[in-house]
Amino acid sequence: MSFTLLKRLTSGPISAAVLSVLLLLSLYIMSGATEDSASFNRQYVLLLVSILVGLVMLIAMIAANVIRLYRRYKAGEPGSLLTTRLLVVFVIIAVIPVSIVYYFSVDFLHRGIDSWFDVRIEKALDDSLELSRSTLDSRLRDLLRSSEQLAVEVADESEASAILRLDDLRVRSGASEMTLFDGNNIVASSSAGDKIVINPNRPDEAIFSDISRGQNYAGLDPIAGAGLQIRIVVRVPLIQADLGVRSLQALYPVTARQKELADSVQEAFSTYNELVYLRSPLKYSFTLILTLALLLSILSAVWAAFYTARKLVAPISDLAKGTAAVASGDYSKRLPLPVNDELGFLVQSFNQMTRRIERARNDAELSRHKVDEQQSYQACVLSNLSSGVITLDAKQCLQTFNEAASRILAVDLEPLYGKSIKDLATLHASLGRFVEIMLEQLAKHKQWREEITLFGASGRQILVCRGVPMSGALEASGDTLIVFEDVTTLVQAQRNAAWGEVARRLAHEIKNPLTPIQLSAERLRHKYLDSMDKESAEVLDKSTHTIVQQVEAMKEMVNAFSEYARAPQIKLEALNLNVLIDEVLDLYRDEDSGLQLNVSLDPVMPHVEADEGRLRQLLHNLIKNAIEAMRDETKHPEISVRTLCMQESKCRYVELRIDDNGPGWSCEVQSELFEPYVTSKQGGTGLGLAIVKKIVEEHGGMVVAEDGPKGGASIVVRLPVLHSDANESK
Amino acid sequence: MHVMTSAKFCSPRYQLALLILWLLPVLVQAAGVTIEKANTRLQDAVYQLNANITYELSDDVLEALSNGITLTMQVTIKIEQPRIYLWDQLIAEKSQRYQLKYHALSGQYLVKSSLGEQRSYLSLASALRGLGQIRSLPILEQAHLQDPQDAMVRIKTELDTNALPAPLRPVAWLSSQWKLSSEWYICPLRY
Numbered sequence: 001m002s003f004t005l006l007k008r009l010t011s012g013p014i015s016a017a018v019l020s021v022l023l024l025l026s027l028y029i030m031s032g033a034t035e036d037s038a039s040f041n042r043q044y045v046l047l048l049v050s051i052l053v054g055l056v057m058l059i060a061m062i063a064a065n066v067i068r069l070y071r072r073y074k075a076g077e078p079g080s081l082l083t084t085r086l087l088v089v090f091v092i093i094a095v096i097p098v099s100i101v102y103y104f105s106v107d108f109l110h111r112g113i114d115s116w117f118d119v120r121i122e123k124a125l126d127d128s129l130e131l132s133r134s135t136l137d138s139r140l141r142d143l144l145r146s147s148e149q150l151a152v153e154v155a156d157e158s159e160a161s162a163i164l165r166l167d168d169l170r171v172r173s174g175a176s177e178m179t180l181f182d183g184n185n186i187v188a189s190s191s192a193g194d195k196i197v198i199n200p201n202r203p204d205e206a207i208f209s210d211i212s213r214g215q216n217y218a219g220l221d222p223i224a225g226a227g228l229q230i231r232i233v234v235r236v237p238l239i240q241a242d243l244g245v246r247s248l249q250a251l252y253p254v255t256a257r258q259k260e261l262a263d264s265v266q267e268a269f270s271t272y273n274e275l276v277y278l279r280s281p282l283k284y285s286f287t288l289i290l291t292l293a294l295l296l297s298i299l300s301a302v303w304a305a306f307y308t309a310r311k312l313v314a315p316i317s318d319l320a321k322g323t324a325a326v327a328s329g330d331y332s333k334r335l336p337l338p339v340n341d342e343l344g345f346l347v348q349s350f351n352q353m354t355r356r357i358e359r360a361r362n363d364a365e366l367s368r369h370k371v372d373e374q375q376s377y378q379a380c381v382l383s384n385l386s387s388g389v390i391t392l393d394a395k396q397c398l399q400t401f402n403e404a405a406s407r408i409l410a411v412d413l414e415p416l417y418g419k420s421i422k423d424l425a426t427l428h429a430s431l432g433r434f435v436e437i438m439l440e441q442l443a444k445h446k447q448w449r450e451e452i453t454l455f456g457a458s459g460r461q462i463l464v465c466r467g468v469p470m471s472g473a474l475e476a477s478g479d480t481l482i483v484f485e486d487v488t489t490l491v492q493a494q495r496n497a498a499w500g501e502v503a504r505r506l507a508h509e510i511k512n513p514l515t516p517i518q519l520s521a522e523r524l525r526h527k528y529l530d531s532m533d534k535e536s537a538e539v540l541d542k543s544t545h546t547i548v549q550q551v552e553a554m555k556e557m558v559n560a561f562s563e564y565a566r567a568p569q570i571k572l573e574a575l576n577l578n579v580l581i582d583e584v585l586d587l588y589r590d591e592d593s594g595l596q597l598n599v600s601l602d603p604v605m606p607h608v609e610a611d612e613g614r615l616r617q618l619l620h621n622l623i624k625n626a627i628e629a630m631r632d633e634t635k636h637p638e639i640s641v642r643t644l645c646m647q648e649s650k651c652r653y654v655e656l657r658i659d660d661n662g663p664g665w666s667c668e669v670q671s672e673l674f675e676p677y678v679t680s681k682q683g684g685t686g687l688g689l690a691i692v693k694k695i696v697e698e699h700g701g702m703v704v705a706e707d708g709p710k711g712g713a714s715i716v717v718r719l720p721v722l723h724s725d726a727n728e729s730k
Numbered sequence: 731m732h733v734m735t736s737a738k739f740c741s742p743r744y745q746l747a748l749l750i751l752w753l754l755p756v757l758v759q760a761a762g763v764t765i766e767k768a769n770t771r772l773q774d775a776v777y778q779l780n781a782n783i784t785y786e787l788s789d790d791v792l793e794a795l796s797n798g799i800t801l802t803m804q805v806t807i808k809i810e811q812p813r814i815y816l817w818d819q820l821i822a823e824k825s826q827r828y829q830l831k832y833h834a835l836s837g838q839y840l841v842k843s844s845l846g847e848q849r850s851y852l853s854l855a856s857a858l859r860g861l862g863q864i865r866s867l868p869i870l871e872q873a874h875l876q877d878p879q880d881a882m883v884r885i886k887t888e889l890d891t892n893a894l895p896a897p898l899r900p901v902a903w904l905s906s907q908w909k910l911s912s913e914w915y916i917c918p919l920r921y
Contacts, residue, residue: 048900129834129835132835133835202849204850204851204852204853204856204860205856206851206852206853206856207852219836219837219838219852220835220836220838221836221838221850222833222835222836222838222840222848222850223848223850224842224847224848228835228836262835265835266833266834266835269798269834269835270798270834271798273797273798273834274797274798274799274895276797277793277794277797277798277799278799278895278897278898281897281898281900281901282897284897284900284901285896285897285899285900285901286897288900
């Protein structure tokens with residue numbers, strides 16, 4: 001605490017004020033010394049001490065400042081070097097003129113004091129003193145002579161009678177006081193006009209010695225209260241030996257004019273002499289005071305230099321610190337505003353700058369955040385699109401892609417990021433066509449649309465591709481946006497719908513003439529068979545039989561057609577799939593075909609929501625299909641039917657799997673197995689599996705054809721479980 | 731701590747100490763003035779002081795005197811009652827000043843006391859002698875003293891440099907030539 005107080009004391013403006021007062025005091029001393037006033041006489045010591053104290057304080061303050069500055073310099077604080085420079089400049093600016101002024105002041109002072117004195121004045125004063133003395137000398141001599149005569153007159157007077165004689169003599173001679181001293185130099189009697197003299201003025205003892213040696217005395221004597229007087233002491237002639245050597249003293253006044261002049265001369269001479277004598281002490285004194293004032297001025301200036309330099313440098317070092325903070329990325333730094341000058345303006349500008357930078361940075365941060373948000377939003381939208389989206393730059397390198405793109409192309413596009421699209425064709429031969437068409441279209445730099453059919457691992461795939469060169473801000477970049485969609489399923493559905501329509505119409509158109517044909521053939525046979533000869537009858541019988549048979553077959557075919565095309569209202573009800581399977585399989589167990597049925601039904605089988613008739617047809621179709629497939633080529637036909645209650649994600653499914661050990665699916669048909677008129681069997685309508693698929697889809701399930709575990713074909717049907725049952729099992 | 735230091739510089743105690751430090755040579759070099767003898771006597775119920783003081787002026791002081799500078803001698807008289815356990819009790823203090831100056835016109839040395847009494851002397855030696863003879867100086871009325879048995883008189887005389895002209899004063903402070911001061915002379919208060 002004391003340290004901070006000292007710091008404040010040594011650096012605060014209060015100290016400066018104190019010092020100014022001290023300086024003023026020293027100036028006061030200066031003026032006091034020249035006037036030599038009484039007040040100055042009294043305060044001389046105090047002022048001198050206070051100046052010395054001020055000096056010591058100043059030196060201490062400056063020392064503290066120097067130490068502080070040195071520490072700051074050592075610590076490498078910003079601004080310390082500048083402070084030192086400013087300080088040196090200030091000190092030089094202050095010290096040099098002050099020193100010059102001091103030198104000339106001292107010089108002028110000495111010369112000024114010397115100029116007070118002049119040998120001629122001195123001589124004149126000496127002469128005037130001499131003149132005064134010589135003027136009075138003749139009177140002294142006269143008075144001495146007359147006093148010697150008066151002494152003769154009192155010689156015969158006794159001490160007792162002398163008083164009357166003295167009065168008489170005093171009045172006669174015009175003396176102001178007349179005293180008779182006895183042989184022991186003791187006042188015998190005295191006369192001083194009308195006053196009674198108790199203690200008459202005694203001459204110096206030395207005069208009595210001179211008298212005893214026979215020398216009379218005449219001289220001037222300044223008497224207290226009476227001013228300058230003439231003192232005459234003469235020896236009284238010795239008449240009676242027992243009286244000893246007596247002496248008579250007479251004091252004569254000088255004339256008023258003479259007294260005045262003599263006093264004036266004495267005063268002037270004394271004052272001048274004193275001044276001459278005091279010349280060197282006066283110089284010494286003035287020089288001392290001037291030196292003290294100089295020291296005070298210089299030390300104050302040095303201290304003020306410290307103060308000013310610090311004040312000046314403070315905003316600069318603040319700025320340096322602030323700039324360093326900004327350089328290190330701290331824009332929140334605000335500097336204290338100094339006085340309203342150019343530096344203040346600079347600091348203000350700095351604060352404004354950092355504020356703006358901070359705001360700009362915040363804005364940039366905000367917009368970056370927004371962009372990030374938008375990007376993630378777009379990425380989210382892109383990833384949730386069912387269409388595949390990719391963007392290519394001008395060099396046909398992959399820039400963007402979404403999950404759907406990878407899924408549709410069945411390729412992980414991640415490693416291809418930033419690489420040419422041609423690499424896609426190189427790495428995945430099946431996508432060669434896709435890349436080829438894309439490159440062709442890209443070369444045209446136009447919007448394009450193309451339907452591309454690919455043959456990949458998952459079979460035939462129809463993609464609808466659309467390419468758009470980037471517009472707007474990205475136009476110059478030459479980027480292209482390509483959107484593609486897997487329309488295989490859609491095309492399939494359209495084809496199915498078309499086939500259904502064809503079948504329905506065809507059935508209708510064909511079915512109409514069939515009955516008349518059949519009836520006509522039967523009528524022909526019935527009418528002419530009996531009336532014909534055996535040979536003709538045989539031909540007719542055979543022909544009509546063939547017609548009827550073929551018509552029947554045709555009817556069957558047409559019925560199947562219409563069955564495929566027909567879409568009667570489905571009647572969903574809860575049913576146990578295991579029971580239904582058992583019932584259907586019973587029909588096939590009786591056959592002597594050597595067919596082996598392996599049935600494995602899941603005992604925990606929830607109900608499914610299905611149309612019983614449709615499911616029955618489905619089962620017949622599948623089993624018939626399997627039997628037909630194995631009929632010719634398999635010695636020990638074997639069909640295994642399995643049901644399985646399984647869960648995939650949240651939904652529960654029952655899976656029906658029918659495997660055979662037949663020849664399996666041929667490669668050509670595998671991709672179009674479930675399409676109408678696709679069959680590998682001779683005499684097959686190609687509608688069996690198409691109907692199966694239709695039924696499964698009507699039930700919200702799915703059907704997949706796979707290669708069986710024993711080399712044959714395998715059909716997997718999954719049907720959703722009845723909703724209430726699904727909940728129960730949970 | 732620092733504050734105390736600066737405060738110390740300003741405190742009157744320190745100024746006094748500084749002053750004493752300056753005046754120390756004055757006390758040490760007291761060869762110029764000696765109180766040879768002093769005594770008191772009771773007359774008309776007033777204690778009167780008689781003292782013989784020898785003044786020996788240094789060259790600088792003599793030069794100043796001959797150049798018209800007035801010298802002021804201050805005689806300080808203290809009457810004290812000694813006490814066994816405590817410091818002496820001050821009963822009275824009196825200060826008598828004598829001015830010595832040269833009158834050029836008459837060639838005489840004038841001695842003037844603070845009582846207004848003035849005498850002139852033909853020579854400096856007789857003037858100094860006259861200055862050194864203190865006769866029947868009243869110092870205390872008997873009524874002011876209850877127990878005159880043990881009372882002591884302390885006398886000291888010195889050249890008052892503060893009475894010198896201002897320009898001479900710094901010189902007087904710094905030069906030992908101007909340090910004219912006697913030791914304390916102690917005599918019993920007699921009657």
